[in-house]
Amino acid sequence: MDKTLTxxxxxxxxxxxxxxxxxxxxxxxxxxxEYYYALTPLLALIVSFIISxxxxxxxxxxxxxxxxxxxxxxxxxxxxxxxxHTRMYLSSTxxxxxxxxxxxxxxxxxxxxxxxxxxxxxxEHPSITSDADLITEGFGGPDGKSSAWTQESIxxxxxxxxxxxxLVIILFVALLTMLLEILTKKExxxxxxxxxxxxxx
Numbered sequence: 264m265d266k267t268l269t270x271x272x273x274x275x276x277x278x279x280x281x282x283x284x285x286x287x288x289x290x291x292x293x294x295x296x297e298y299y300y301a302l303t304p305l306l307a308l309i310v311s312f313i314i315s316x317x318x319x320x321x322x323x324x325x326x327x328x329x330x331x332x333x334x335x336x337x338x339x340x341x342x343x344x345x346x347x348h349t350r351m352y353l354s355s356t357x358x359x360x361x362x363x364x365x366x367x368x369x370x371x372x373x374x375x376x377x378x379x380x381x382x383x384x385x386x387e388h389p390s391i392t393s394d395a396d397l398i399t400e401g402f403g404g405p406d407g408k409s410s411a412w413t414q415e416s417i418x419x420x421x422x423x424x425x426x427x428x429x430l431v432i433i434l435f436v437a438l439l440t441m442l443l444e445i446l447t448k449k450e451x452x453x454x455x456x457x458x459x460x461x462x463x464x
Contacts, residue, residue: 295370298425303432310436318444327445334441341434348427355420357394359405369405370421371398372412381411 318330356368371394377385384391384401391397394411402410409417 295421295424295428299428302425302429306429306432307436310433311440314437314440315444318441330441330445334438334445337434337438337441341431341438344427344430344434348424348431351420351423351427355424357398359395359398367405369408370417370424371408372416372420376413376416378411378413 355370355373357371358366358368360366381397381401385397388400391400398405398408398411402408
C-alpha cells in the first residue's frame with residue numbers, strides 16, 4: 264500500500280477516534296457511550312480506506328470535477344443527517360439524575376408508547392409534565408424506564424440514534440477524505456508545472 268495513503272488513513276482514523284471521545288462527552292447518552300467509542304474510529308478506518316482505494320490512481324480533470332460534485336452532495340447529505348440526528352437526540356432522550364446525583368441522558372420510548380402503568384401514573388399526577396419527572400417520581404430513576412415505555416419503542420429509538428450517528432460519521436469521513444484527495448492531488452501537480460516552466464526558460 265502507498266505510504267502516503269497509509270499515513271492519511273491513519274491520521275483520519277486517529278482524528279475521528281478523538282472526535283468520538285469528544286462526542287461522548289458532549290452528548291452524554293450513557294447507554295450509547297460504548298457504541299460511540301467503538302463505531303467512530305472503526306467507521307473512519309473503513310470508509311477512508313475504501314474511498315482512498317477507489318480514488319487511488321491516475322485521475323483526469325473530468326474525474327476531478329465529478330469528485331467535486333460528489334463532495335458537494337456529501338456535504339449537503341451531512342447537513343441533513345446532522346439535522347435528523349439532532350432531532351432524534353432531542354426527541355428520543357430524557358435528562359435525569361442517578362443515585363449519586365450525576366446528570367445523564369437516557370434513551371426513552373415515543374410519546375405514543377407509554378405503558379398502561381405510566382399512563383395511569385400520569386393521569387393520577389397531572390402536575391408531572393416532563394418525562395424526567397415521570398421517571399424520577401414514578402419509576403425510581405432511569406433504570407425503571409422500561410416500565411414507562413415499551414421495550415420495543417426504546418430499542419427502536421436506540422437503533423435510529425446509532426444508525427443516524429453512523430451515517431453522520433460515514434458522510435463526514437467520506438467528505439474529508441475526498442477533499443484531502445483533491446487537495447493533495449493539486450499539490451502533487453504544482454511542482455511538475457514549476458519544473459516544466461523552468462525547462463522552457
